[in-house]
Amino acid sequence: MTALSGAPLGDLVLTGAAPFGGAPVDLVLSAGRIAAVFPAGTAAGPSPVDGRGLVLLPAFVDLHTHLREPGGEDAETIATGTAAAAHGGYSDVFAMANCSPVTDTPERVRHVLDLAERTASCRVHAVGAITEGLAGQRLAPLDELAAAGARMFSDDGRCVDDPVLVRDALAAGLRTGAVVAQHAQCGRLAGEGQINAGPAAERTGLPPWPATGEETVVARDLVLAADAGAALHVCHVSTARTVALVRWAKEQGWPVTAEVTPHHLLLTDAEAASEDTRFKVNPPLRSPADVRALRAALIDGTIDAVATDHAPHTAAAKAADWCGAPFGMTGLETALAVVAEVLHTARGVDWALLAQRMSQAPARIGGISAIAGRPIAVGEPATFTLVDPLARWTVDPADTAGRSHNTPFGGLSFTHRPVATVVDGHVTADRGGLFPGSTR
Ligand SMILES: [Zn+2]
Numbered sequence: 001m002t003a004l005s006g007a008p009l010g011d012l013v014l015t016g017a018a019p020f021g022g023a024p025v026d027l028v029l030s031a032g033r034i035a036a037v038f039p040a041g042t043a044a045g046p047s048p049v050d051g052r053g054l055v056l057l058p059a060f061v062d063l064h065t066h067l068r069e070p071g072g073e074d075a076e077t078i079a080t081g082t083a084a085a086a087h088g089g090y091s092d093v094f095a096m097a098n099c100s101p102v103t104d105t106p107e108r109v110r111h112v113l114d115l116a117e118r119t120a121s122c123r124v125h126a127v128g129a130i131t132e133g134l135a136g137q138r139l140a141p142l143d144e145l146a147a148a149g150a151r152m153f154s155d156d157g158r159c160v161d162d163p164v165l166v167r168d169a170l171a172a173g174l175r176t177g178a179v180v181a182q183h184a185q186c187g188r189l190a191g192e193g194q195i196n197a198g199p200a201a202e203r204t205g206l207p208p209w210p211a212t213g214e215e216t217v218v219a220r221d222l223v224l225a226a227d228a229g230a231a232l233h234v235c236h237v238s239t240a241r242t243v244a245l246v247r248w249a250k251e252q253g254w255p256v257t258a259e260v261t262p263h264h265l266l267l268t269d270a271e272a273a274s275e276d277t278r279f280k281v282n283p284p285l286r287s288p289a290d291v292r293a294l295r296a297a298l299i300d301g302t303i304d305a306v307a308t309d310h311a312p313h314t315a316a317a318k319a320a321d322w323c324g325a326p327f328g329m330t331g332l333e334t335a336l337a338v339v340a341e342v343l344h345t346a347r348g349v350d351w352a353l354l355a356q357r358m359s360q361a362p363a364r365i366g367g368i369s370a371i372a373g374r375p376i377a378v379g380e381p382a383t384f385t386l387v388d389p390l391a392r393w394t395v396d397p398a399d400t401a402g403r404s405h406n407t408p409f410g411g412l413s414f415t416h417r418p419v420a421t422v423v424d425g426h427v428t429a430d431r432g433g434l435f436p437g438s439t440r
Helices: 078-087 104-117 142-148 163-176 200-205 212-228 240-253 262-266 288-300 335-342 351-365
Strands: 012-019 027-031 033-039 048-050 055-058 060-065 090-095 123-128 178-181 230-232 256-260 382-390 417-423 427-432
Touching: 012 142, 048 427, 060 078, 060 256, 060 335, 060 351, 060 382, 078 090, 078 104, 078 288, 078 417, 078 427, 104 123, 123 212, 142 163, 163 178, 178 212, 212 230, 212 335, 230 351, 240 256, 240 288, 256 288, 256 351, 256 382, 262 288, 335 382
Parallel strands: 012 048, 012 055, 060 090, 090 123, 178 230, 230 256
Antiparallel strands: 012 027, 027 033, 055 382, 382 417, 417 427
């Protein structure tokens, strides 16, 4: 884990913001912590900051971020990716290992953390590769990666096909306290798939990508996790049958958690059938029935967390034709808006549920509950995000703190938007210009 450099905000009062969308309060902040909480309009103090009309939430935690540095700096850097994270309301991101070189040695874990310490706008947690070079052949030195600071093991981008390696990685997770996160995809079944099998593949004539590629690996891994008694985290669940498997495993008390991406909650394979490469992603956008199952699972807790799978790519790379373009979409700056829309009902947004799925649960899964996803309460760190629930904004791909513009949501309009993020009393993003002296 990394810390943020510089001095925290001086003492001030944040007035009138509504924790979890409930009754507004005045928060007294001092030395990076919440020093006092009063009913709105009753706190007196230096430097009042007007938070009226804003929803106050614990800042978000992203278990699945591709920051691309080292090796992919033309698409993203730790500085730009974490700036995007801060603007999206995040205090913490888990940096996936599929960099160049791959984060598969303790020196490389330390290198990522050192870079982050110097340049990041949020805390960065390193993910260590499960196998050397993500090649799926030999286990990386997982105990050493954990000792160097890796909080999660994952070959994400690739699936660990060999069940013996998954078994051994789970055992290492049990020893070290790191969670094993699998990008579940049977290479034999997924083959050269390019688009969800079914009507989208039929309409476009592109090679079909069957749901079974994901589901068979999840089923196998659930058994391995139960046998090892070790925590398994299923990355980016995308199908209804994967949801059913995870639900059943949880009913057995098996040690599994799961995430879903914002794009799999909102978009379908109908968008992909346009062959606009902004919609090319791995796993692929699925059917409307899958999307309905994912939404229900997020609400009922079968899926524990939202994770962005933020995957920046250069415009040049995405300008290729469908089969030649890389998989992936950006997501850090739009996640809150998408999830709030998905969770929106006639009674409004259930902000407590949203905070569970975007902050508290991912903090727990990543083993960082001591610092993230904390209550809004006296003595707790001043680590929160302020959301404008009436923002009514349209996504402009060029308007990003990140380096790449491959959002699938460009041109779409949303209602909710983060306006400022504070981590341990440091203002890490301040689109609304709320805080004195803030330049972010
Ligand atoms: Zn993945």
